[in-house]
Amino acid sequence: MVGTSSLDISMSGSSSSDAEQWEKQTKSVHIDNSDVNSLILDYLVIQGDEEAAKTFAEEAQITDYYIPPYVKERLEICELIKSGSINSAICKLNELEPEILDTNSELLFELLRLRLLELIREVVEEKDTSDLAVERCLNFAHENLAPLAPSNQKFLNSLELTMSLLCFPPSSYSPALKNVLNYSQRERVANLANVSILKSQGLSNESRLLSLVNFERWCEKEAQRNSIEVQKFVPKASIK
Amino acid sequence: MVAINDSTDSSFFKENPKIFKDEHELLRYIVPFKNWVIGRPDRKEYAIRNGAPKLLLNLFSLENLSMNEKYQVFVVLNSLMSEDQDPFVQFLRHEDLLSVMQMISKRDSTPYGMLNITLKVFNTMLSFDKAAEYVTQLHSDSIINQMFDLYTLPLKEQPSLDVLRISNLSSKILHRLILYNSKVGDSPRFCSALFQITNRATQLRLYSRRRFWNDCSILITNSLGTLNAYLKQHVKSYKQREKTRLESNGHVSPRDMDLDEIENVFEGNKDKVALFKSEIFGPNGDEYITQLFCLVRQFDPCIRLLSISCLVTLYKAGILSKNQTKEIQMIVTPILIRLFFESREAKQIAPRILAIIINENEIMQKTAVNAGFIDAAKYLLEYATKEEENEINFLSDELQSSVCFNLPATKKEQKNLILESVLLAVAALTTSKDEYRKLIVDAKYLPVIINALKINSNSVKKAACECLLSLSRSVYILRTGLADADVSEPLIKLLSDPDTRVKSTATSAICNLVLKFSPLREKFLTTNFIDTLISNISTKDSSLRKKTVWVLRHVVFGDDETIQLEPLKKIGASKLVELCNDEDLGVQEQMLQVLRNFTCQKEESVDFLLKMVPMELLAKILLEKLESKNPILIEPSIYILVHIAASDGELRDSILRQTKLLLLVKEIMLQEAQRLKPEQMSTNVSSPESDSEMDLQEDDFDREMRPPFDIYEEDTYEPNSEILLAGIWLCINILWPKQCTSPSQEDKERASILQNLGFGECLQMLQNHSSPDVRERVKDALMYINVTD
Incomplete structure (x- = not known):
């Protein structure tokens, strides 16, 4: 080349x-x-x-x-992820490539984890510190991530790290924990989605x-x- | 039924499962429902458990469904079916299938995205036996034409992802239909299309800047898979025609021949081969075969494996020319061994294909050994038995999209498949030569094989038994490598395995291990072992019954009187008679061999037998066997008489009273003398030492789930001098003098009876027989029979 x-x-x-x-x-x-x-x-x-x-x-x-094909749609999905609209991104993704989340458990897990991070961010950034908000995070993790996590050790570790955000005050976060909450996570997952879509399109x-x-x-x-x-x-x- | 929380798209992630009251409500919520289930096995299971399959299929019969609604329904169906297909089987109706087929038939008005998902769902539906039967029986032609039309889209339209995927799905469906015996109409045209598409995809892969690389690779593998199914179907139908022809010519009775038995259908007849080749390939047969050899050299292991599979199908059918067979030996065999180190899929399949090539073929076996089979197979065995922490598993994308290899999904199952395949290859390598058996034992394969007997997989256990069976065919290995191996306990345990095929193969292996000279014999001959054998005798499976009686045949031939008597005591008189008249000829034969071996030992054994089965009854049974004119029953029957006659004078007289039986023996001898050109002589015992190798070579294998090398081999009907010798031995034993000096009055009377029955003339006739063994024995017999003179 x-x-x-x-x-x-x-x-x-x-x-x-x-x-x-x-x-x-x-x-x-x-x-x-x-x-x-x-x-x-x-x-x-x-x-x-x-x-x-x-x-x-x-x-x-x-x-x-x-x-x-569908360059615009792919870009739109990536933008939705970058802006934190994970539900909409999932819906669009299911519309564009209905089998992608059925076969790519890593992408699904990362999207759902990102959604959990958005919920945790609300608690951590003190937008909503009520018990209800924490409970919402726990329920979401229990219902959405817990069924997927046991299938892969990497998922388990990642979920453990994410949940530990709720266990400590933000001031005592280690660099690794701070990184979990960083907005760059959105970028990372958006890239993952982009690559997965391209791969499913044979590129x-x-x-x-x-x-x-x-x-x-x-x-x-x-x-x-x-x-x-x-x-x-x-x-x-x-x-x- | 079915679970979603509420109607809005935005809140469908909340968990308040709601029940859909009917298909109309489901249709209203189809999009949020789709987003709720995709990628979520727990939710799919919930939805399936609560009746989603029925409602979704009911949606098929709703009129005026928009294209988008139909699309959403198919997406949900496809997603749920990927989780669990079984619940859909009971609700799938013929009209549902027709609706799907109708959508496919309107391909001009159906967008490619819709066509794609419809084909996916249809492909899954065809994996249900009932659906496949319905489609192939009633709509075979139309659906084959439609699929053929869609499959060849890349030849007609500008290549795009959708076109390639539709072609791929159609090839999967065509593959399924062929497996269900659908005829493809114009065969050469179909075959030509398969090669054209393969070429087109190969070109596209190279010249499209890799943009369609994956889909083209899948298209090539699917096309080759379909080709292999097509070739197999043709070979099978040719064999069927050949069988019918042989039956109608009276050359063979239908029950004597299994289809798989007709291995080389063409028997080297070049005209027949040419005709068959043009039937399946049209005029370009050799060109296509050359293309397959080119594909064998490709980089992609899946393409290599499938092209090799096609070639091996042709090779086993005897279609390949001498040069092409040489290429199988010099190119394909070493490539297969190299594939042992490639992808996980190659590891599972390559040894299996190799097993087919090398089985009972010394030239191929030699090539395999020279190409490094011993080390490569050892590496695979270690790979398959190595414990790994992370047992989560996935297939490569390519294989996921291909139906050509029906491979298991979990890593554990895949490793078991690798283990099974390698063991089958080891069993195939060691079918004939001691040299290779020794290599296997020296490379320390035995501990792995013995461990495999304890693995929780029927196929692996069975393959391990095959290995032991092949290895134990050698007296040398029995006395060295196997002598100290701890095989008795796991093998005896397998005799009680719930799976009949495992039981059956374990019994075959034991057959060799309990031979009189085997150092392992003692370890086997326990009360528990005998009891298990006796219980297996009553099995409904005739192959297992036959093998079990075969083992008993070896058990009763030994020095230990207690062990010798035990099986017969436990079988009992009525069961013994029942087995002598079993519906399966093989069982009958083996039971007669048991009695033959049992009676040849000591006088006590004969007394014991005649107490169980009185002489009159035994004579009646033997008479029936002789009347059957079946050589495999005649020989042991006469030898039973030979052994009884050898025991004491009274019994000789009781045999002499069976005039009808003796006349029949003489008749058979005369017939044999007329048509035989004897080659060799054997002892007058069905001696395990002398004929064990032969016996075991003839041992049959189960046919299911096995490569073609384990073809059932019926006992040979080739004439030999055994029956003649048995008859002569009978005369000798009946006339054996009490004293060596001069014949007693009793001796003369016995001789006179045999003379009167015509044995004198019969023996005279045999004096000039071409077999030295026969001539030698006849001399003795004549000496005794002529005392009346």
Whole structure:
């Protein structure tokens, strides 16, 4: 996909000659514009930005492209999750892919857990500290999450952690507990839903551009860990 | 019935289950109800328990349902059926099936989303036997045509996810219909479509930037699964035709031949093979077979397995050419062993297919061993018996969407299936050669096999028994590897297993282990063991009955008089006579063999038997057996007389009084002499030492749930000189002189009786018989019979 390089650089040493060699070789890598364009289009499609994808494809003169069905609906579901409207997201999801929650217990569990977190947030953020509100949380967990949890140890651990939010005052929360209540959880579950829908539509479940960026970050970290000096990768190819 | 809290979408998560009074109310709340049940097994169970299946199916008969309402009903049905199908079986009516079929038939006006969910529900409905029967009997042609039309959509329309999924579902339905013996009409056209779709999906996978990769892979596996079902159906129907032909020609009686027995239906006849190939493939048979060999080399294990399955079906039917058979040996067999290390699905299926290929085939066995079978199978056994903390389990997406492998869902069941498959492969490898049995024992397989006898799975227990059966065929293994193995206790326990198939296979294995020379014999011969055998004798299952009597045949042949007498005492006279006249010929034969072995030991045994069954009654039974003209009954019957005649003078005279019986023996000898070209001689005892190997090779296996290698082998009807020798031994024993010096008056009288019955002439005739054994015995017999001169 990215260029036609056949890099063969050993990372075992840290001498300056190796670093120079590396730099020389990275500079010699030719990245084809059409490849970069395809990566960007793929990113836009996976992220659900149909309009942007179509416009980009037109501008980049890509004719053979495929936009999967129901991009708008998929995006809508992700937005609902990000805004905390979990019930509506579930209804939309059942409308779009009726079998997804029947077969993907992880997604269902995460959605329901997110719903529980929203209820707990009301208690923790002192919007409603009545016993009734706590009882509501307990009932929800008992009726919705407890039947699913025993099927997977990961679910049990996750539920235990979530429920412990109710056991301690927010001021004494550990960093792990604080993280449970973080709004980034919505983002995480929205991504999970996005990936699950894409997978059920027979598409690759991650943007290839994101995979490459993640891989580049991992390489950087590995180089740092091994005290290898490597210049940060800056693509020189311009994007049309 | 049925549970939802209230009518609004927004509050359906609250838990106040409400009862729907009828289908109209359910229809009103169908969307919140759908959102309430999807993904929630506990709620589905509640809904099913409270009558949802009936109401949902009743909705089918409501008129004026909008397309969206129908869609929602199908979604809910599909979701509930994925939890538990059984409750739907009793409420499903023919008109419901017709409604579904009608929706499918209007495919031009039905959106693809609707068609997709309808096909899913229809596919589930067809898994109910009654529904499948109804559809295949009354609507087979129309539904096959419709499904064929939908299956070939990717050839006619621009590929899209919906098109591929509809094609996939149609192929699953076609597969089911073929399994229910639906005829596919124009066979070559159907076959050609299967290959065209497979090719199309392979191309799409490669050239569509992987966007349809999964669905195309599933389409290929489903197409290959359907192809395999189609090939099997054709081979089966060819065998059926062949059987009918043989019956009508009088070559074989219907009860003597099982369909599975006709393994190589073409007997190497090239014209027949060519005709059959063109019948199923049309003119492109070899091209398709080459395509299958190409698919065997694909990366995807499921595609490999299914293409191999198709090829093995053709191989077992004897359709493949010499070169193609060579490819099965050199390419398919090693690939199958490599698949042992691949996905969990491959681990479950590959050893099973390998078992079919290598069973009773030394060349394939050798290839398998050279390709590393011993280590690979050991790895799989360890994998299958390793305890894991997390037993939660799921199949790969691909397999979930494929009906081609009917695999279990839980990890424990899957591991049991792996264990069973590997054990079957080990049993197949060790059917013939001691060399491989030794390899298995040296690789320390025995402890795993013995442990498998205690696993709570009938199929695994049965497969472990098969292994012991194959291994115990070798005298060497019996005396070495198996000698110290602790097999007696679990095997005796299996004789009381609730599952008849397990009992039956355990009995087969024990048969070898209680032979006179087996070091394990003593461990088996306990009162409890004999009692269990005696109780199994009364089973309704004729195969188990036969095997049990077979074990007794070996039990009574030993040095320990107490053990020898015990089984007969416990059987009792009336049961003994009943078994001699059993409806199953095999049981009759084995019971006669029991008496033959029992009487050959000592005079006391003969006395004991004749006290139980008086000579007159015994003679009557034996006369009936001789009159049957059935060689498998004649030989042991004559030997029983031989042994009785060997005991004492009075009994010889009582045999001589059975004129009708003796005349019949002579008649049989004359007939045998006319048609035999004897090859070898055996002792005058149904000696377990000498013929045990032969006996056990002929042992039958159960046919259900087994790969074709365990085909029932009827006892051979090939003529041999045994019957002739038995008759000669009878003459010798009757005429055996009291003293060695000169014949007594009694000896002369006996000789004279036999002469008068025509035995003299009969023996004279045999003097020039081609078998040296026969000639040798005849010399002795003539010496005694001619004392009257």
